[in-house]
Amino acid sequence: NAGVTQTPKxxxxxxxxxxxxxxxxxxxxxxMYWYRQDPGMGLRLIYxxxxxxxxxxxxxxxxxxxxxxxxxxFSLRLESAAPSQTSVYxxxxxxxxxxxxxxxxxxxxxxxVL
Amino acid sequence: GENVEQHPSxxxxxxxxxxxxxxxxxxxxxxxxxxxxxxxKKRPQLIIDIRSNVGEKKDQRIAVTLNKTAKHFSxxxxxxxxxxSAVYFCAASIGGSTLxxxxxxxxxxxxxxx
Numbered sequence: 001n002a003g004v005t006q007t008p009k010x011x012x013x014x015x016x017x018x019x020x021x022x023x024x025x026x027x028x029x030x031x032m033y034w035y036r037q038d039p040g041m042g043l044r045l046i047y048x049x050x051x052x053x054x055x056x057x058x059x060x061x062x063x064x065x066x067x068x069x070x071x072x073x074f075s076l077r078l079e080s081a082a083p084s085q086t087s088v089y090x091x092x093x094x095x096x097x098x099x100x101x102x103x104x105x106x107x108x109x110x111x112x113v114l
Numbered sequence: 115g116e117n118v119e120q121h122p123s124x125x126x127x128x129x130x131x132x133x134x135x136x137x138x139x140x141x142x143x144x145x146x147x148x149x150x151x152x153x154x155k156k157r158p159q160l161i162i163d164i165r166s167n168v169g170e171k172k173d174q175r176i177a178v179t180l181n182k183t184a185k186h187f188s189x190x191x192x193x194x195x196x197x198x199s200a201v202y203f204c205a206a207s208i209g210g211s212t213l214x215x216x217x218x219x220x221x222x223x224x225x226x227x228x
Contacts, residue, residue: 033215040123042203042220043158058215059115090157099207099215100146105157 001026004106006091012112013081021076021109023091029104031097032074034058034066036087037108043090049074050097081113116141118206120219127194128227135222137204138186146207147180147187148216153200161202162189194226 004025013019025032033048035058045058049068063085065077074093078085088110092103117140127133137147148163164171164178164187171178175194180187191198201223205216 040220042120043218045215048215102148102160102163103216105159107157 003027004091004093004104006089006106006109008109009107010110012114013078014114015082017081018077018079019081020078021089021091021111022073023075023106024073025091025093025104026072027093027095027104028071029093029095030071031094032068033092033094033103034064034074034076035090035092036060037090038087046076046089081111083113085111086113087111116144116206116208116217118204118217118219120204120222122222123220124223124225126225126227129194129196131194133191133194133198133224133226135189135202135204135224136186137188137206137219138184139206139217140185141206141208142182142185143208144206147178148205148207149178149189150203150205150218151200152203152221158203191224194224196226196228199224199226 007022030051034046035043044060047066049055052071055066067075088108090108091106094101094103120137145166150158151161152158162178164180175192177190201221203221204219207216
């Protein structure tokens with residue numbers, strides 16, 4: 001099993017450009033999450049999907065949209081990138097909804113917005 | 115929502131010494147408390163977790179204690195080794211709902227000197 005995979009690994013954008021970060025898991029998990037990690041700020045939740053067909057905002061959703069394409073895939077879209085979105089983005093998945101079991105993280109995407 | 119505070123932000127210890135990281139949470143309904151370890155440029159990985167019906171849990175050199183009355187929980191690492199050097203994140207979750215999610219602390223950079 002590959003676990004949780006993310007593409008791309010690195011990306012450089014100019015202000016105003018758009019892009020989609022892809023995430024897939026092969027563990028048949030129900031819940032998926034997108035976090036951003038900035039120095040000294042820990043892991044902040046952007047959006048999550050408790051189950052296929054549902055999505056909910058986390059604590060920092062502004063400037064992002066998500067799509068739970070199917071049970072395996074959960075994508076994050078930046079419509080008009082801003083320098084404040086420079087960060088490392090992690091996707092995660094878990095078997096149970098409700099945040100009460102192990103979350104498995106992907107390798108991360110390092111995004112720089114110039 | 116829940117607020118998780120983590121201290122200290124940095125911790126340096128000599129190899130073989132013990133290390134303790136403390137977290138407090140604000141919502142008395144929180145009932146799941148995991149700890150994640152993130153090595154440099156790697157993804158976070160679960161190392162131990164505890165649920166609110168248990169006061170202490172141990173796994174080899176790692177232990178977690180929970181004080182529900184005071185709303186704090188701690189990670190204890192004994193006989194530290196250089197490979198324990200990493201960033202450690204605590205988190206808390208209010209279970210019982212499909213809308214629940216993890217709230218992370220800001221992390222502790224642990225350095226173990228040989």
